[in-house]
Amino acid sequence: MTTTTAEPDGRATGATDGAGDTRAPRRTRTLATIGVNHALHDGYTDLIYVLLPVWQVEFGLGYVALALVRSLYVGALAGLQMPATALARTLGARAVLVLGTLLGAGGYALAGASGGVTGLCVALALSGAGSSTQHPLASAVIARTYGTGARGPLGTYNFAGDLGKAALPALAGLLLTHLDWRLVLWLAAGLGVVVAFGVATLLPREPVPREEAPARPHAAMPGAGSTDRTGFGLLVAVGMLDNAARPAFLLYLPFLLQEKGAVLATVGVAFGLAAVGGALGKAIFGRLGERFGVTRCVILSEAGTAVAILLVVALPLAPTLAVLPLLGLMLNGTSSVLYGTVPELAPHGRVERAFAVFYTWTLGGSAVATPLLYGPLGDAVGPRWAAVAAAATAFAVVPIMLVLSPHLARKP
Known part of the structure; x- marks a missing residue:
């Protein structure tokens, strides 16, 4: 007879049929399904960068306006992280992930139907709202599914996201040479509907408990008992x-490439190269964080990001394309290490809330800083110096990381 058991904190441990434990296949299916969903949403996010030069010509936009267009998507994505987490306690994580993916796809379909900047902005905000469901819920699903062994799977999850960043913008760049940008967005929306159906079909029901129980943390749960709010x-x-350094640089990358003689197809390929490096960075640095420690890995990745950005600014087109995979590796290497550390420092073991807070502030800061700081900077001094400012932002992580290091050493 098939049975399902649960741990005291509400985590489903999977079904058994008398022939053995089936938790491993369940975990694999969960990680694979969430990974594909992550690839779609991260691909949606970076698809905007490839379209910025198109929208600049189509609507006559400056850098401030382009930064604002992108930030409407990211702002909605960031601002609705915690409401999405709260909604999952009522509807269940799977239902919210499916609805969010459908909303993200619908936003892109509406963007393709828009005839002006206002409609485009509304559509991108809706798509960003749909994507807000993905990060906190999916990360918490993995953290609870894998327990204390979650750091590696979280790295794999982030690796999957960068596969989407590599594939979707590069494919869109190639399609834009033959198709109208509106049709390209409709094709992206159709892909989202397919992925939503896959999540509804393959993701196990209620992989995240509807209510958190911080007063009774399970011993195997990462972050259980942590009170280190500092x-x-x-x-x-x-x-x-x-998260501020990455979009601040990527906002200007298409224009830096065009200054070097790149066409739209080359811009799409360039983002693909950076995303391939980013995917490797998230996979590699997630494992390196386990072996060599969070502090060393973050300092290496941020310093490497600053140097690689300066190389992209200074080099001609061909060497720049060669540097982009390395830049992507460094640019995204930090995030896997940080995501894997969230459950360990989650106050009072509230993993879902910790992920929601982390994504809200990190993505929200990016959404605010890009139009208010880096957009005006680009209009004032041009893409090259704005990219240099992004490099300085990345390097500013180093002293903060040194202050954080003792807290990591003391974690429970």
């Missing part, structure tokens, strides 16, 4: 700077 706050600060 350490978690410093981790959020590091994440905010890291």
Whole structure:
């Protein structure tokens, strides 16, 4: 007879049929399904960068306006992280993930139907709202599914996201040479509907408990009993700077490439190269964080990011394309290490809330900083110096990381 058991904290451990434990296949299916969903949503996020030069010509936008267009998507994504987490306690994580993916796809379909900047902005905000469901819920699903062994799977999850960043923008760049940008967005929306159906079909029901029970943390749960709010706050600060540097640079990458003679197809390929490196960075640095420690890995990745950005600014087109995979590796290497540390520093073991807070502040900071700081900077001094400012932002992580290091050493 098939039975399902649960741990005291509400985590389903999977079904057994008398022939053995089936938790491993269940975990694999969960990770694979969530990984594909992550690839779609991260692909949606970076698809915007490839379209910025198109929208600049189509609507006559400056850098401030382009930064604002992108930030509407990211702002909605960041601002609705915690409401999405709360909604999952009522509807269940799977239902919210499916609805969010459908909303993200619907936003892109509406963007393709828009005839002006206002409609485009509304559509991108809706798509960002749909994507807000993905990060906190999916990360918490993995953290609870794998328990104390979650750091590696979280790295795999983030690796999957960068596969989407590599594939979707590169494919869109190639399609834009033959198709109207509106049709490209409709094709992206159709892909989202397919992925939503897959999540509804394959993701196990209720992989995240509807209510958290911080007063009775399970011993195997990462973050159980942690009360180091200062350490978690410093981790959020590091994440905010890291997430500000990445879009601040990527906002100007298409225009830097065009200055070097790149066409739209080359721009799409360039983002694909950076994303391939980013995927490797998230996979590699997630494992390196386990072996060599969080502090060393974050300092290496942020310093490497700053140097690689400066190389992209200074080099001609061909060497720049060669540097982009290395830049992507460094640019995204930090995030896997940070995501894997969130459950360990989650105050009072509230993993879902910790992920929601982390993503809200880090992505929200990016959404605010890009139009208010880096957009005006680009209009004032041009893409090259704005990219240099992004490099300085990445390097600013290093001293904060040194302050955070003792808190990591003391974690329970």
